[in-house]
Amino acid sequence: MNPVQAAAGLVFEEPLLWERGRPGRMGYSLPRRDVEETPVPEALAAEPPEIPELSEVDLVRHYVRLSQWNVAVDTAMYPLGSCTMKYNPKTNxxxxxxxxxxxxxxxxxxxxxxxxxxxxxxxxxxxxxxxxxxxxxxxxxxxxxxxxxxxxxxxxxxxxxxxxxxxxxxxxxxxxxxxxxxxxxxxxxxxxxxxxxxxxxxxxxxxxxxxxxxxxxxxxxxxxxxxxxxxxxxxxxxxxxxxxxxxxxxxxxxxxxxxxxxxxxxxxxxxxxxxxxxxxxxxxxxxxxxxxxxxxxxxxxxxxxxxxxxxxxxxxxxxxxxxxxxxxxxxxxxxxxxxxxxxxSMGANHLEEVSRLAVLNANYLRVGLRGDYEPAHDRPCMHECVFSDARQRPHGVTTLDIAKRLMDYGFHPPTVYFPLVVPGALMIEPTETESKEMLDLFLAAMAAIAAEAREQPELLREAPRRCLRRRLDEVQAARKPRLTGSPPAP
Amino acid sequence: MKPVSELSFPEDLRYVESHEWVRLEEGIARIGITDYAQDQLGDVVFVELPEAGKTLARGAAFGSVESVKAVSELYMPLSGRVVEVNAALSSSPELVNQSPYGEGWMIRVEPSAPAELEGLLAAADYRERLKG
Missing domain, CATH: 3.40.640.10 (Type I PLP-dependent aspartate aminotransferase-like (Major domain))
Structure with missing residues (x-):
């Protein structure tokens, strides 16, 4: 299989809900009133918030479209260290x-x-x-x-x-x-x-x-x-x-x-x-x-x-x-x-097996990655392994660039810059629910990224290229955050 | 992040290992963070500073600096009373990156134990420790 798990597909732009709505549209029906109508007490009354008015289909498309921009354990391997993003069985x-x-x-x-x-x-x-x-x-x-x-x-x-x-x-x-x-x-x-x-x-x-x-x-x-x-x-x-x-x-x-x-x-x-x-x-x-x-x-x-x-x-x-x-x-x-x-549904035996496989998977990645990436401690690990960008930094490539580039390959990035005791940390936790085949694809993607870092570092600095939204301006987002939406000006 | 050799550490300042600098100006100490500190932090997005008038001991946290990567405490290089803080940083935290020894200064302090000045590092010594 190709280590590039991500492919381009049809995803949809989606406006803010206010831009979709029209006054008077509704996505629900209230049951018939069976009590006397009572005015809101004065002390509780206030200007109503500006809530978008939408039909059910508007609302459903809005959230389904947004979900298609996203990555989840149900779509891709999600090796986010310390978060144990294992597959969640549907029987639950x-x-x-x-x-x-x-x-x-x-x-x-x-x-x-x-x-x-x-x-x-x-x-x-x-x-x-x-x-x-x-x-x-x-x-x-x-x-x-x-x-x-x-x-x-x-x-x-x-x-x-x-x-x-x-x-x-x-x-x-x-x-x-x-x-x-x-x-x-x-x-x-x-x-x-x-x-x-x-x-x-x-x-x-x-x-x-x-x-x-x-x-x-x-x-x-x-x-x-x-x-x-x-x-x-x-x-x-x-x-x-x-x-x-x-x-x-x-x-x-x-x-x-x-x-x-x-x-x-x-x-x-x-x-x-x-x-x-x-x-x-x-x-x-x-x-x-x-x-x-x-x-x-x-x-x-x-x-x-x-x-x-x-x-x-x-x-x-x-x-x-x-x-x-x-x-x-x-x-x-x-x-x-x-x-x-x-x-x-797991039972005692299989719960013990969970840890055995989680540790085995992490060590498989640790050994598979240490040729290209600098391990924080080159010794057997438990359920996650930690690397740094020490070998990529001379090429002007940082942990953040590696993480963003992984998105182009169709993997959720690992945890980055944590733990703090490792500068430029990449903390990778595959969990027990990834197969050896998927781990091999992840290793192939990471190896390809390490080669890109040496030969075409600008590819990494511009990543992600395949996502609907390219690299976000984190500095601007933190300095001038916009935390609420608002209706468009009339 | 740059190699230490490309960073600047003016000779007329004094430094501490927690990466703050001190410049004495007619008995008042102007304090900020070093070029190394701002380079390690990356783009600074928020600086939290104390109220003027506050008295703090050497080594006490006088505020914090937040970058896209991390939040770090700021430590008093010497004991004293804060007489002025750099109000410009609240709307323009990027000054810390652009001009760590100039417009990106953080607080001005009236030292209460001038003997502490002896313990501060000269530029060459600070640079040496960064390499070590």
Missing amino acids: ERQAALPGFALAHPLLPEALCQGALELIAALECLLAEITGLDAVSLQPGAGAQGELAGMLIFHAFHRRQGRPRSKILVPDTAHGTNPASAALCGYRAVPVASGGQGILEPEAVARLMDEETAGIMITNPNTLGLFEGHVAEIARIVHAKGGLVYGDGANMNAVLGRVDLGRIGVDVLHLNLHKTFATPHGGGGPGAGPVCVTRRLAPFLPVPRVVHREGRFFWSEDFPLSIGKLQAFWGNFGVLVRAYAYIL
């Missing part, structure tokens, strides 16, 4: 669309939604078993909110011990959101430099860990795609000073069913269901970031929690040490159904 969608789940109102009495509550309880049990931790809350709506829940639990735990603490250790290879989550809880993030091998060294942690430090936030595997081999010893050092260990589970796809996080000393972990458990990333959401904890931290989990008594499931707020409620209603329930469907 079928289960989430079952009317008992999809149409359940969040305020239904418990007696009428026992199935939904049972699913929540069962998914909590499955995630506890998968991680090796004891108790789970599915409430956080995304990974960063799971992190925040974890930090609130750290804070509540130390306060309960009568010794609130002020600092937290965050390695330079942790996820970028970690320091922000810690700062929101009033902690000062103390950076820990990773060692020469790209992983944390116990001595570095021991030097910084003291009784003012609430604990450490570890991303394992870290953002270089390397397994933190000293994590158990680091956990012992932190625990010896009364601290807690937070595991950022964003990279869980590398260790699913292979690492018992409870046994290596993790006290709190968040999962990203939209990464590891094959639920859609959506347009930035909704996701789900369940938080998993050890038994001694379970009393601090968010409320309400599903409890099971005498054969019935119900919500309980009766957890006096809880950090409280984090999310409207019960979390992003549709995401939970999809993750549950994924876990059951």
Whole structure:
């Protein structure tokens, strides 16, 4: 197969909705009014916003056309490092669309939604078993909110011990959101430099860990795609000073069913269901970031929690040490159904296989790319591999140019300029759902781009050439952003 | 990004390893970021500066600079009170790229510990560290 996966096809220009609409056009019919007409109370009345008026077909064509400009896991390989853009099986969608789940109102009495509550309880049990931790809350709506829940639990735990603490250790290879989550809880993030091998060294942690430090936030595997081999010893050092260990589970796809996080000393972990458990990333959401904890931290989990008594499931707020409620209603329930469907349809054996293949695929790319691109650390990686543009820079070609050129070949670009410890980083995560044939096409595309960088660097600097929109002016977009649309002048 | 040999580091300025420069003007220190820093950052799109009147210690963050690539903190090369900030940067952040030692300056500070000036780097020493 040709490594150029992208071909030119018929795509359509599409105006703003205001330019399509005409006053009086409508895309819906309201049911016949069966209550008395009542004027809007004065205090609530305001000038109506300028909403485009459209028919249903206008609206459908608008969004379908825009979707055709886009790339998705359903159209192309999407090796966006750290995001685990695996294929999302369609059976998940079928289960989430079952009317008992999809149409359940969040305020239904418990007696009428026992199935939904049972699913929540069962998914909590499955995630506890998968991680090796004891108790789970599915409430956080995304990974960063799971992190925040974890930090609130750290804070509540130390306060309960009568010794609130002020600092937290965050390695330079942790996820970028970690320091922000810690700062929101009033902690000062103390950076820990990773060692020469790209992983944390116990001595570095021991030097910084003291009784003012609430604990450490570890991303394992870290953002270089390397397994933190000293994590158990680091956990012992932190625990010896009364601290807690937070595991950022964003990279869980590398260790699913292979690492018992409870046994290596993790006290709190968040999962990203939209990464590891094959639920859609959506347009930035909704996701789900369940938080998993050890038994001694379970009393601090968010409320309400599903409890099971005498054969019935119900919500309980009766957890006096809880950090409280984090999310409207019960979390992003549709995401939970999809993750549950994924876990059951895979089964325990195949979930373990996920990590084996994710790691194998990443190492296959790592070895296939190192002839042309500079590896950040030339050693076996976990589920993702990190390169830099060091060999392309002498030709005046940067990571950004390489990423843009990949679009011309029909691949979504990898994550770029992250992690920050690698200048010009290209962070590539193929996931387990790409076949060897697709990985070979990706390698062929990357090899072709490396040759172009040497021989025709202007091709890269002008990329993308095949996309409907060429390279955007990111500088202008950031300096003079236009964040709202507006109707055309009459 | 350019090689260090193509960047400019005026002899009359003093530098710190966090890539800020200092120019003493009749007892007041004018502060900005170096040619190296602006070159590494790429196109600057936003500069956040403190209010005039604020007193900050050496090494404290006095603001941040955002480029299309990253957001970086700005650090005080010496302790003192901020007497003026470069208001032009709020509408024209590109001045930091175009003229890092001129119109792209960031703050003017009244030093509170003049002895700290001794610890700043000369242009040749700063250039040497960039190479190392």
